[in-house]
Amino acid sequence: MRSNNFIGLFQCTAKSNAENSFSPPIKVLIKKEVSSHIRSWRFIILISLIVLTFGASLYVSFSGLRDTINNSQDPDSTFVYLKLLTTSDNTVPPFHVFLNFLAPLLGIALGFDAINSEQNGGTLTRLVAQPIYRDNLLLSKFFAPLIIVSVLFTSLIMLMIGAGIISTGIKIEFQEVVRIIGFIGVSIIYVAFWLSLAILLSIVFRQGATSAMTAIGIWLFFTIFFPIVINFIIRPFIPNPNYISEQEYLAWHEMILNLMRLSPSQLYTDATTSILMPSIRSLGPVSMEQMIAAIPTPLSFIDSLMIVWPQLTGITAGMMICFALSYLLFMRREIRC
Amino acid sequence: MNNPIIDLKDLSKFYGNKKAVDKLNLQIYSGEIFGLLGPNGAGKTTSILMMLGLTEPTSGSATVCGHDATRNPLEVKKVVGYMPDNVGFYPDMTAVENLCFIAELNGTFGQQAKTLAYELLQTVGIADVANSKTSTFSRGMKQRLGLAEVLIKKPQVIILDEPTLGIDPSGVNDFLKLIQKLSKEQNLTVLMSSHHLHQVQRVCDRVGIFVDGKMMVEGPIESLAQKLQLDRGFKTIIEVNNPEFTTLSVESSLNTIDGISTVAFEENKISIHSTTDVTAQVVRKLVQSDANILSVNRNGYTLDDIYSKYFDNDNLKI
Numbered sequence: 217m218r219s220n221n222f223i224g225l226f227q228c229t230a231k232s233n234a235e236n237s238f239s240p241p242i243k244v245l246i247k248k249e250v251s252s253h254i255r256s257w258r259f260i261i262l263i264s265l266i267v268l269t270f271g272a273s274l275y276v277s278f279s280g281l282r283d284t285i286n287n288s289q290d291p292d293s294t295f296v297y298l299k300l301l302t303t304s305d306n307t308v309p310p311f312h313v314f315l316n317f318l319a320p321l322l323g324i325a326l327g328f329d330a331i332n333s334e335q336n337g338g339t340l341t342r343l344v345a346q347p348i349y350r351d352n353l354l355l356s357k358f359f360a361p362l363i364i365v366s367v368l369f370t371s372l373i374m375l376m377i378g379a380g381i382i383s384t385g386i387k388i389e390f391q392e393v394v395r396i397i398g399f400i401g402v403s404i405i406y407v408a409f410w411l412s413l414a415i416l417l418s419i420v421f422r423q424g425a426t427s428a429m430t431a432i433g434i435w436l437f438f439t440i441f442f443p444i445v446i447n448f449i450i451r452p453f454i455p456n457p458n459y460i461s462e463q464e465y466l467a468w469h470e471m472i473l474n475l476m477r478l479s480p481s482q483l484y485t486d487a488t489t490s491i492l493m494p495s496i497r498s499l500g501p502v503s504m505e506q507m508i509a510a511i512p513t514p515l516s517f518i519d520s521l522m523i524v525w526p527q528l529t530g531i532t533a534g535m536m537i538c539f540a541l542s543y544l545l546f547m548r549r550e551i552r553c
Numbered sequence: 554m555n556n557p558i559i560d561l562k563d564l565s566k567f568y569g570n571k572k573a574v575d576k577l578n579l580q581i582y583s584g585e586i587f588g589l590l591g592p593n594g595a596g597k598t599t600s601i602l603m604m605l606g607l608t609e610p611t612s613g614s615a616t617v618c619g620h621d622a623t624r625n626p627l628e629v630k631k632v633v634g635y636m637p638d639n640v641g642f643y644p645d646m647t648a649v650e651n652l653c654f655i656a657e658l659n660g661t662f663g664q665q666a667k668t669l670a671y672e673l674l675q676t677v678g679i680a681d682v683a684n685s686k687t688s689t690f691s692r693g694m695k696q697r698l699g700l701a702e703v704l705i706k707k708p709q710v711i712i713l714d715e716p717t718l719g720i721d722p723s724g725v726n727d728f729l730k731l732i733q734k735l736s737k738e739q740n741l742t743v744l745m746s747s748h749h750l751h752q753v754q755r756v757c758d759r760v761g762i763f764v765d766g767k768m769m770v771e772g773p774i775e776s777l778a779q780k781l782q783l784d785r786g787f788k789t790i791i792e793v794n795n796p797e798f799t800t801l802s803v804e805s806s807l808n809t810i811d812g813i814s815t816v817a818f819e820e821n822k823i824s825i826h827s828t829t830d831v832t833a834q835v836v837r838k839l840v841q842s843d844a845n846i847l848s849v850n851r852n853g854y855t856l857d858d859i860y861s862k863y864f865d866n867d868n869l870k871i
Binding site for chain 1: 602605607608609627628630631633634635636637639640641642643644645646654655657658659699702706
């Protein structure tokens, strides 16, 4: 009723509203997030870091490829492209190990100032005064970096496969394609976990520096100190292996491993190794009895997935808990400058 | 037109035991410029946030353009433009990009958004920096860009929180004139909060003085001054050059006039408080008693008096 009062310039745009109503605000938000991330120096530095490590680990695995493929002892030697991702001559770790370190950094760097930078810049108040749902804002902060990361990982691995096909002339197996897609998927979920943790911290802390330091602290704790702490605490309790049965010894070992799995990086290591190395049958210790009559053949993708299903669920659950917490904190918070 | 466009009923907000806003009742009508005045921390911003559904009231209701701001904030935000007191923009985007982003969130896309953005930048007078990054903008330019951003969603109501904060005096003047002009041209309802009575009274049709979470008084500035006059009476100061005058002699000569409540004489200045305007009578009387009058100062109550009555009283309480 009031729109009649507006002058011509408003009338022409009022028509366009109806035409464009199919494009929801979340798309606009994601578009803006993606473009501002891509233009930022932070992202350029991160992408060069990842491309460099990817190049280095790939160079090493390419140079040793001939020996790896001709190794008839290795049941996985037919999977050339999986081998490219996992072998190394120990000078440079393979890419999936690198990613264990870099993915958290990627997630933290893309999320640590998601909300607090907007708040400090005075843009958050303006944004929440627009007719958008508040969760759209949070979702766009989460999905935009994930889209960038997915594109980055996929294109890097496609480049690797392309380079592999050109230089070796070996065609890629369907099984390998599925496993590589699985690997990309797991890596994205792993980044998503750290990203949602970083977003949570960006809501909790007003200062970007505080939330970045806290996120990096958590990351360092899990990658460096957590295994040390576990060993430190458990070791005094382990009885001398000479005086306990094999079963008990295995039980202790299993327990240490399970405690380690409280760390997301351990879950990621488990998940990627089993997805990228088809011959891995168990992530824990295997007794001689279990090994008898086992033929060292690669598992099918489904079987590998079954082994790491708990790990995948674990990372996804961690990601969802962080995201749910950020949702809870952000949705009803009063926003003022 | 008799339906208020903003209707607040017993709106209250408590932070713990502290009452930020206490039973605020306010009606603002279409096309009006309303000034919400009050010292810092009076609860102005909190009231505004409740009108936009950005924070939940403890009790009471806020209805804006017929929508309940607490239950249905999205509908309210579609028709209300809000400029926060500390307006900021994405520093790595240009003015036009910033505007287009907001336009897209409000459902205007592509070329149309761009045209609209340029037109609005023209309107607010910063078209020459349309393609500069906003990190280079001064406070005044940001304030103008903020106004353009508020207008790009084609609002019925605009709410400006401390729009004059941090702009130089001439900038304030231009900015307020601009708001007044836009309000007239597009029949916008404007709600402005400020702690600068002097700046805001020039453009406001009506003001409300808001102290400590309570609306003390509300109405056009002139009526506020009149009200104060009725409360306190009139005040006349006359300067004379008669060394022989004493308090007693002055009092006795003026006592015959009706309506005078007090007369004081000090350093050649006679100050008279009265319930009616008696200046002319007093001067006549003094001239008759051979007074050499140097100056007569008849005090209608000024803004400063209004300001000090409502704002300073409160300070005294604290």
